[in-house]
Amino acid sequence: MEKNRCLPRTALFSLTAFILAFLFSVPAHSALSQEDKVAIGTEITTIYRAARGVIAKNQKLINDATKGDKGLSADVVIAKTKENYKAATGNDFKMADAGTLKAETQVALLDAIKEVMNNAQPLINEKGKGLKGFLPAIFAKQMGDAFNQKIGGKAYIKLTAPKDYVRNRANRPDKWEAGVIEGKFKDPGYEKNKVFVADAEHKGKPAFRLILPEYYKEACLNCHGEPKGEKDITGGKKEGGKLGELGGAISFVIYN
Ligand code: HEC
Structure with missing residues (x-):
């Protein structure tokens, strides 16, 4: 009898340990x-x-x-x-x-x-x-x-802009960002300043994604405004942007 009782006890212990390990391995934010x-x-x-x-x-x-x-x-x-x-x-x-x-x-x-x-x-x-x-x-x-x-690796943030306005290649929108910028934010019917959220992949991983549109203000146009192609004070080329036009977006990710 003594010998027999040992087995289930060990098994029960292993099972408990397994469940605990599983519980703690699940990321807190899931x-x-x-x-x-x-x-x-x-x-x-x-x-x-x-x-x-x-x-x-x-x-x-x-x-x-x-x-x-x-x-x-x-x-x-x-x-x-x-x-x-x-x-x-x-x-x-x-x-x-x-x-x-x-x-x-x-x-x-x-x-x-x-x-x-x-x-x-x-x-x-x-x-x-x-x-x-x-x-x-x-x-x-x-x-x-x-x-x-x-x-x-839990979250991610980036400043980006419409594809044809990006100066620093590192700020280029990814496919999802470009899709939202061109398809939603540039739609005249899209509510100004409204964030767009979706479950979509980011860098190949399933994620929650949020993107916030930003518009050119007067002060931005010294560098991003007209005439297009003219040099701004930083030596970069002006985009030809107009007041109130979509000029950028802040993109945020939480990995699932
Ligand atoms: C003094 C000139 C200047 C002003 C004023 C300015 N910017 Fe820029 N902006 C730049 C330069 C230069 C870069 C490229 C930065 C880099 O190389 O990383 C840039 C980059 C950006 C980017 C990132 C995308 C990209 O092109 O790489 C966004 C978005 C942006 N600006 C929006 C704005 C907005 C909105 C304003 C006004 C609130 C503004 N900027 C005012 C010069 C300016």
């Missing part, structure tokens, strides 16, 4: 609802835009050759990002509960801003240099790259 995913995408794209807005607002300061230290430390940029966030949403920036994907993405994005701004200090504080090439879109690219590296 249980996220569509609503949760939209909320995370909205949060992260909002912080991303808020941070880029800080660089846009301080462009003159950044390009001021007469000044050394610009006072745009990582901490200052993060504090101003939170102010822009509040202006955009009406709410104070708030960290989500620890252990959630929302919190993980928030932390990764704030860390990304910090890293990019720390690395940029020598460039933006260089006295005697005017144009530094530290533009909102370049900051956004660096912030996205840093976020993507920090979030470790």
